[in-house]
Amino acid sequence: MVIQQAPAEGTDWDAEFGVETKQRDPVTGELPVDPYEQSNANAGAAPYDSAGLVRDFGGRDGIARIAGRTVDLAESDPRIAVIFESHDMVRLKRTLSEQFCYLLGAGCDYTGRDMRAAHDGMGVTKADMNALVENLQSAMREAGVPFAAQNRLLAKLAPMSRKIVER
Numbered sequence: 001m002v003i004q005q006a007p008a009e010g011t012d013w014d015a016e017f018g019v020e021t022k023q024r025d026p027v028t029g030e031l032p033v034d035p036y037e038q039s040n041a042n043a044g045a046a047p048y049d050s051a052g053l054v055r056d057f058g059g060r061d062g063i064a065r066i067a068g069r070t071v072d073l074a075e076s077d078p079r080i081a082v083i084f085e086s087h088d089m090v091r092l093k094r095t096l097s098e099q100f101c102y103l104l105g106a107g108c109d110y111t112g113r114d115m116r117a118a119h120d121g122m123g124v125t126k127a128d129m130n131a132l133v134e135n136l137q138s139a140m141r142e143a144g145v146p147f148a149a150q151n152r153l154l155a156k157l158a159p160m161s162r163k164i165v166e167r
């Protein structure tokens, strides 16, 4: 006769199943990521050098608001919301804001990963990309960014789709 042994009380089932629980940084509120080399080159394009362009975006604060609003719109856009679930939106808002700020020549450093590494294996489609660009356009329009200035940021981002779109 086989007697099944009941598991000991207080078994750590997460450890038994190899489940990793990541803790948010108490200061930044971000989840940890695997180490990578930080460089402005990861932003994917060279920055503009135009004080007028930075003004059109409302300076660094305006840029941060537009990046944050883009992420909020994407997260509640039924076409693409599912892709953002289970990712760290605190980090995404910070890194996207840094990237826009760097590209627009507003004097930030970009500390995130390069576009290929950041989106690797996510299965982003052309339609997903179009949806995200629409969200960014809405955020810029709401913030009153002139159309020509909107197009200058989009011109920096458009060539990056080759590294982001996978199918």
Ligand code: HEM
Pocket: 080, 083, 084, 087, 088, 091, 092, 095, 096, 099, 111, 112, 113, 114, 118, 119, 124, 128, 129, 130, 132, 157, 158, 160, 161, 164
């Ligand atoms: C030109 C277009 C895009 C730009 C400039 C961009 C920019 C970025 C940046 C800066 C990051 C953060 C990298 C880091 O954490 O180190 C990121 C991550 C991410 N992006 Fe994009 N992205 C673009 C398109 C898209 C699209 C179309 C989707 C899906 C609809 C998407 C979904 C995500 C998600 C879910 C993450 C979080 C990745 C993670 O947590 O590991 N992105 N993106």
